[in-house]
Amino acid sequence: DQQVKQNSPSLSVQEGRISILNCDYTNSMFDYFLWYKKYPAEGPTFLISISSIKDKNEDGRFTVFLNKSAKHLSLHIVPSQPGDSAVYFCAAKRSNDYKLSFGAGTTVTVRA
Amino acid sequence: DGGITQSPKYLFRKEGQNVTLSCEQNLNHDAMYWYRQDPGQGLRLIYYSQIVNDFQKGDIAEGYSVSREKKESFPLTVTSAQKNPTAFYLCASSPQGASYEQYFGPGTRLTVT
Numbered sequence: 001d002q003q004v005k006q007n008s009p010s011l012s013v014q015e016g017r018i019s020i021l022n023c024d025y026t027n028s029m030f031d032y033f034l035w036y037k038k039y040p041a042e043g044p045t046f047l048i049s050i051s052s053i054k055d056k057n058e059d060g061r062f063t064v065f066l067n068k069s070a071k072h073l074s075l076h077i078v079p080s081q082p083g084d085s086a087v088y089f090c091a092a093k094r095s096n097d098y099k100l101s102f103g104a105g106t107t108v109t110v111r112a
Numbered sequence: 113d114g115g116i117t118q119s120p121k122y123l124f125r126k127e128g129q130n131v132t133l134s135c136e137q138n139l140n141h142d143a144m145y146w147y148r149q150d151p152g153q154g155l156r157l158i159y160y161s162q163i164v165n166d167f168q169k170g171d172i173a174e175g176y177s178v179s180r181e182k183k184e185s186f187p188l189t190v191t192s193a194q195k196n197p198t199a200f201y202l203c204a205s206s207p208q209g210a211s212y213e214q215y216f217g218p219g220t221r222l223t224v225t
Contacts, residue, residue: 004154006154009152034212034213041121042218042219043118043202043217044155044202045216046213049212089154089155093212095212098143098145098160098162098206099157099160099170100157100214101154102147102155102156103154104152104153104154
């Protein structure tokens, strides 16, 4: 039973435009959410996170929005750059639990 | 230069053989994890360890075994009981306590034929 879902397996965006990645979760006990970026044959690297006490967190070109009532979060990348082409994983956890639950990932391709 | 190392990057084995994947970290992290990634799927937790000499099964522990004799090391053995061992295996670590991010190693691609 997958508790974190990324329903768009891929996204293609033109360089300089906005990339919007979506993530839904089913476990209402999750209170911390993370986005990881992964290049082929490498381990994921942490990108940005958000606690359930916030609805927005921004770090440079990356902004994560959290809608708790809808159990939905999104990652905005503005402007998109060629180096952003990668697989992005959404992950969620309970703050008192070591375990992370991951979505299946969204492959982003930034076109020149 | 702190980080997580996994070796080797590519590993090939014959069906029926046990194989051990190495994971070492010099980040002084207490917790360590093993994940498996298959095409089109997210990372699935195999085992995790919060402290030396202690570990817990994750969501897909069947056919795998681990040990945590040292803080720096968390080797994963893929046994012949694992039905579909071919996958990309990722090791991660995180500090004890309130830290939420897990730091990942570069991964090992295991192919069993």
